[in-house]
Amino acid sequence: MAKVAMTVNGKAVSGEVEGRTLLVQFLREGLGLTGTHVGCDTSQCGACVVHIDGAAVKACAVFALDAEGASVRTIEGMANADGSLSAIQQAFQDHHALQCGFCTPGMVMSAAALLAENPKPTEREVREYLEGNLCRCTGYHNIVKAIMAASGQEVAIAAE
Amino acid sequence: MPKDSGIGASIKRREDVRFLTGRGRYTDDINLRGQAHVAFLRSNVAHGRLRGVDTAAAAAMPGVVRIFTGEDFAAVGGLPCGWQVTGRDGQVMKEPKHPVLAHGKVRHVGDPIAAVVAETYEQARDAAEAIAVDIESLPAVVDMAAALAPGSALVHDDLGTNLCYDWGFIEDSKAAVAAAIAAAHHVTTLDLVNNRLIPNAMEPRVAVGDYNSASGESTLYTTSQNPHVIRLLMGAFVLGIPEHKLRVVAPDVGGGFGSKIFHYAEEALCTFAARALNRPVKWTAQRSESFVTDAHGRDHVTRIELALDRDGHFLAIRTSTLANMGAYLSTFAPSVPTYLHGTLMAGNYKTPHIYVNVKAVFTNTVPVDAYRGAGRPEATFQLERVIDKAAREMGIDPVEIRRRNFVDAFPYQTPVAVAYDTGNYHATMDKLVTIADLAGFEKRRAASAAKGLLRGLGLNCYIEACGIAPSHLVGQLGARAGLYESATVRVNATGGIVVMTGSHSHGQGHETTFAQVIADMIGIPEAQVEIVHGDTANAPMGMGTYGSRSLAVGGSAMVRAANKIISKARKIAAHLMEAAEGDIELKDGKFRVAGTDKSVDWGAVCLAAYVPHNYPLAELEPGLEETAFYDPANFTFPAGAYACEVEVDPETGRVTIDRFAAADDFGNIVNPMVVDGQVHGGIGQGIGQALLERAVYDANGQLLSGTYMDYAMPRADDLPSYVVDHSCATPCTHNPLGVKGCGEAGAIGSPPAVVNAVIDALHRGGHAHVTHIDMPLSPARVWAAMQG
Ligand code: FES
Numbered sequence: 001m002a003k004v005a006m007t008v009n010g011k012a013v014s015g016e017v018e019g020r021t022l023l024v025q026f027l028r029e030g031l032g033l034t035g036t037h038v039g040c041d042t043s044q045c046g047a048c049v050v051h052i053d054g055a056a057v058k059a060c061a062v063f064a065l066d067a068e069g070a071s072v073r074t075i076e077g078m079a080n081a082d083g084s085l086s087a088i089q090q091a092f093q094d095h096h097a098l099q100c101g102f103c104t105p106g107m108v109m110s111a112a113a114l115l116a117e118n119p120k121p122t123e124r125e126v127r128e129y130l131e132g133n134l135c136r137c138t139g140y141h142n143i144v145k146a147i148m149a150a151s152g153q154e155v156a157i158a159a160e
Numbered sequence: 161m162p163k164d165s166g167i168g169a170s171i172k173r174r175e176d177v178r179f180l181t182g183r184g185r186y187t188d189d190i191n192l193r194g195q196a197h198v199a200f201l202r203s204n205v206a207h208g209r210l211r212g213v214d215t216a217a218a219a220a221m222p223g224v225v226r227i228f229t230g231e232d233f234a235a236v237g238g239l240p241c242g243w244q245v246t247g248r249d250g251q252v253m254k255e256p257k258h259p260v261l262a263h264g265k266v267r268h269v270g271d272p273i274a275a276v277v278a279e280t281y282e283q284a285r286d287a288a289e290a291i292a293v294d295i296e297s298l299p300a301v302v303d304m305a306a307a308l309a310p311g312s313a314l315v316h317d318d319l320g321t322n323l324c325y326d327w328g329f330i331e332d333s334k335a336a337v338a339a340a341i342a343a344a345h346h347v348t349t350l351d352l353v354n355n356r357l358i359p360n361a362m363e364p365r366v367a368v369g370d371y372n373s374a375s376g377e378s379t380l381y382t383t384s385q386n387p388h389v390i391r392l393l394m395g396a397f398v399l400g401i402p403e404h405k406l407r408v409v410a411p412d413v414g415g416g417f418g419s420k421i422f423h424y425a426e427e428a429l430c431t432f433a434a435r436a437l438n439r440p441v442k443w444t445a446q447r448s449e450s451f452v453t454d455a456h457g458r459d460h461v462t463r464i465e466l467a468l469d470r471d472g473h474f475l476a477i478r479t480s481t482l483a484n485m486g487a488y489l490s491t492f493a494p495s496v497p498t499y500l501h502g503t504l505m506a507g508n509y510k511t512p513h514i515y516v517n518v519k520a521v522f523t524n525t526v527p528v529d530a531y532r533g534a535g536r537p538e539a540t541f542q543l544e545r546v547i548d549k550a551a552r553e554m555g556i557d558p559v560e561i562r563r564r565n566f567v568d569a570f571p572y573q574t575p576v577a578v579a580y581d582t583g584n585y586h587a588t589m590d591k592l593v594t595i596a597d598l599a600g601f602e603k604r605r606a607a608s609a610a611k612g613l614l615r616g617l618g619l620n621c622y623i624e625a626c627g628i629a630p631s632h633l634v635g636q637l638g639a640r641a642g643l644y645e646s647a648t649v650r651v652n653a654t655g656g657i658v659v660m661t662g663s664h665s666h667g668q669g670h671e672t673t674f675a676q677v678i679a680d681m682i683g684i685p686e687a688q689v690e691i692v693h694g695d696t697a698n699a700p701m702g703m704g705t706y707g708s709r710s711l712a713v714g715g716s717a718m719v720r721a722a723n724k725i726i727s728k729a730r731k732i733a734a735h736l737m738e739a740a741e742g743d744i745e746l747k748d749g750k751f752r753v754a755g756t757d758k759s760v761d762w763g764a765v766c767l768a769a770y771v772p773h774n775y776p777l778a779e780l781e782p783g784l785e786e787t788a789f790y791d792p793a794n795f796t797f798p799a800g801a802y803a804c805e806v807e808v809d810p811e812t813g814r815v816t817i818d819r820f821a822a823a824d825d826f827g828n829i830v831n832p833m834v835v836d837g838q839v840h841g842g843i844g845q846g847i848g849q850a851l852l853e854r855a856v857y858d859a860n861g862q863l864l865s866g867t868y869m870d871y872a873m874p875r876a877d878d879l880p881s882y883v884v885d886h887s888c889a890t891p892c893t894h895n896p897l898g899v900k901g902c903g904e905a906g907a908i909g910s911p912p913a914v915v916n917a918v919i920d921a922l923h924r925g926g927h928a929h930v931t932h933i934d935m936p937l938s939p940a941r942v943w944a945a946m947q948g
């Protein structure tokens with residue numbers, strides 16, 4: 001066991017972990033932040049995406065010890081300071097971009113990273129950026145729509 | 161004007177807020193004090209005799225609490241099958257025992273051999289790897305036709321055959337069908353495979369067993385679509401725990417699509433171990449375990465023949481299918497290729513003679529059971545593919561040939577037992593022609609051609625039997641369960657309402673939509689209504705969510721309970737206003753005496769029920785809580801028409817979906833936004849089946865597509881945006897809301913549209929020899945087909 005310390009959602013945290021403990025395990029089991037999900041064991045599904053020092057990262061592909069000293073943001077840290085939904089979260093609700101909610105934390109974290117990098121993406125760019133995030137419920141239509149809306153663009157794909 | 165509240169309003173989902181902020185409570189988020197962890201040792205061979213399981217070294221490893229093997233479960237029941245099919249010869253299906261942990265033999269890769277309980281998951285897993293297993297490898301039974309050939313190895317030695325059943329539907333129609341085919345002007349025959357799929361709900365399965373030694377009560381937290389069904393199956397048939405000592409909780413569940421209907425070994429193991437060890441026991445599937453333990457879907461090999469007259473009218477259909485059951489019978493497996501498939505073979509058409517034969521086969525593969533659509537996608541795919549092929553052979557336009565054969569008078573008795581109550585197939589086809597802009601196809605085709613791409617258009621119709629199901633009918637067909645649904649409506653003293661439903665939401669949005677219905681019926685704000693589901697300790701016995709049944713059956717039970725509430729509340733209101741009960745009207749949350757300005761609020765009536773100072777106690781009990789059960793009179797029959805446009809790259813065979821449109825008739829709609837989402841998701845899965853997904857076993861029974869690197873899940877950039885419409889509504893005639901169900905439509909209606917489109921593109925591109933390509937239509941398969 002080794003000691004690890006980092007900042008999660010703005011708070012300093014620390015804990016004892018094994019060398020093999022993944023960041024996602026440390027978040028879920030060590031810190032009780034169960035909003036970050038585990039959907040696979042091959043780093044393919046994106047349910048575990050968090051931000052490490054601002055970049056979207058799959059938390060199942062990082063050892064907890066490797067996040068020593070880092071600033072980590074999870075879905076629990078995404079709402080506005082007053083607890084209301086952030087623009088991206090609100091767009092997800094407004095456009096019914098989630099059903100079972102299991103992929104949702106990872107989707108929101110990826111979407112936030114995308115819009116930070118590319119504030120006005122095209123529909124194609126959104127779809128390509130989400131390559132690493134699987135959703136089995138929505139067929140992606142409304143997720144893409146929500147992200148376009150959160151970017152402040154006309155929702156060109158609103159077909160209904 | 162779109163409504164902003166009540167039935168018909170696209171109200172935003174209340175459950176979203178917790179999911180969007182990381183506050184959902186899924187089973188894996190549950191950790192109980194003192195909990196131990198389970199790791200399974202699973203067979204890595206498909207078929208073998210288990211000669212010995214030596215756990216001694218593993219048991220001595222750090223943290224190990226107990227190791228269970230098949231011996232520990234020899235005395236308890238096997239995992240039960242909920243449906244018994246009777247074959248053509250009048251014999252009931254072969255029903256082998258499905259042990260909780262393998263005993264005697266292992267029968268598929270992933271079959272659990274031992275379960276290690278340890279203080280941590282890592283310790284359990286390390287110890288599981290240290291168990292020494294002696295397996296004598298046997299030849300694997302993988303291919304269904306080979307499984308039925310004489311001399312094949314047997315999955316279950318004691319059965320003497322790999323044939324589970326040989327089912328004919330309807331056996332008495334067989335001769336008439338043969339005669340109609342023999343005499344027909346034209347017969348189109350098609351051989352096809354409905355590819356095996358892996359459901360892949362994004363949340364892997366989890367089970368947490370708990371035991372209270374003081375009360376003798378066991379609790380199971382599990383990723384289930386139907387906690388009461390699990391309680392009944394596991395309690396009564398496997399572990400022998402009476403239902404009043406067993407609680408099953410399915411909290412937030414991350415998608416199901418059928419795969420979380422069934423009772424799985426891990427649920428029984430965790431419940432059993434928690435009691436044996438007197439501490440909580442938790443198992444969370446690794447995704448690689450999900451691939452080899454969650455029931456798979458589809459896997460049919462079919463020949464279909466369609467007989468037509470000179471004008472393209474359908475005269476007869478005959479089908480012959482091999483359906484894979486896998487190594488054991490999963491909970492509802494036998495019903496899928498039979499009563500959920502054969503009964504749908506009429507589709508949207510008037511075909512006087514139909515005969516369906518299905519042989520169900522055991523193989524050394526993961527059990528196969530219901531997956532979104534369950535039997536209905538298989539029926540729709542073969543029918544809509546053979547119609548397309550026939551239209552091409554006879555030179556009739558694909559829309560026209562369908563219109564010529566549409567059922568256009570209702571009710572309609574099909575030759576395959578079911579009777580459609582209502583529908584309007586011309587209307588959905590008309591709608592499709594518009595929303596898919598079929599008129600613009602030629603222009604788009606020319607534009608594609610200018611880019612060197614082959615554009616094709618594929619259409620199809622579908623019908624499904626939803627709102628599963630009338631108990632008396634399914635009982636006659638072999639179901640060992642009733643398929644009613646239940647609800648308790650509890651009104652509190654201050655007027656707030658809690659509805660406890662036997663339906664379960666794992667993405668469908670019941671917490672929002674069910675509340676809309678109740679709020680609308682009474683005329684109060686949705687915020688005053690709370691929906692509780694997923695816990696056998698609260699909700700009355702219910703059958704859960706699958707088969708697009710929640711609103712049609714569960715919603716009906718809820719409406720029935722709410723009507724009892726309203727009728728009692730009306731009596732109370734009459735008493736309070738000293739008026740005749742018959743004069744009382746309920747509107748906008750107020751009871752009024754008709755024709756007067758006298759009224760009393762909903763809240764005042766509720767308060768009177770619980771503070772009965774001025775109350776007709778002689779005639780009426782205090783309190784305002786009612787339970788209702790609803791058993792549907794018939795299936796519901798959602799139907800629609802779908803269109804897909806693809807571009808095929810002739811150089812590579814790569815298929816890109818450019819446009820997809822769906823015109824559905826779901827009857828009445830409670831929340832259009834949620835319905836759109838259900839259709840989108842179904843289409844996404846259907847396109848996945850058509851273009852990407854396939855569970856592949858090698859000849860030794862090894863699953864080659866066992867991770868997300870090998871099993872091609874549809875990703876955002878594989879799929880198009882969809883145009884969906886459900887304005888052509890013919891309300892269901894036999895349930896109180898007039899609703900039909902929408903959860904499976906997209907997955908049923910989309911695969912044939914995609915394949916028809918690709919075949920059309922190839923024909924337009926000069927590859928007229930290509931009449932069919934089996935799914936998934938990978939670039940390699942499409943390219944090979946083009947080469948002839
Ligand atoms: S859990 Fe699937 S990518 Fe991390």
Ligand code: FES
Binds near residue numbers: 098099102134135136
């Ligand atoms: S909402 Fe269920 S997996 Fe995306």
